[in-house]
Amino acid sequence: MLEYALPLQAGGEFLYWAIVFFVLAIVAAAVGARGVAGISMEIARIFVLVFIVLAIVALLL
Numbered sequence: 544m545l546e547y548a549l550p551l552q553a554g555g556e557f558l559y560w561a562i563v564f565f566v567l568a569i570v571a572a573a574v575g576a577r578g579v580a581g582i583s584m585e586i587a588r589i590f591v592l593v594f595i596v597l598a599i600v601a602l603l604l
Contacts, residue, residue: 561590
């Protein structure tokens with residue numbers, strides 16, 4: 544199987560890390576660490592926004 548990189552294919556990594564930080568925020572909120580949960584949700588939100596921008600750019604190219 545041939546593997547080659549497509550332009551802006553790295554956008555999927557942002558979605559992966561957004562899910563990781565979202566799960567971390569859920570666990571932190573369940574444990575009661577509100578500060579960690581808030582920061583994790585903010586990072587996850589930023590990663591989702593970056594993923595959406597990269598996905599739109601990739602679709603337009």
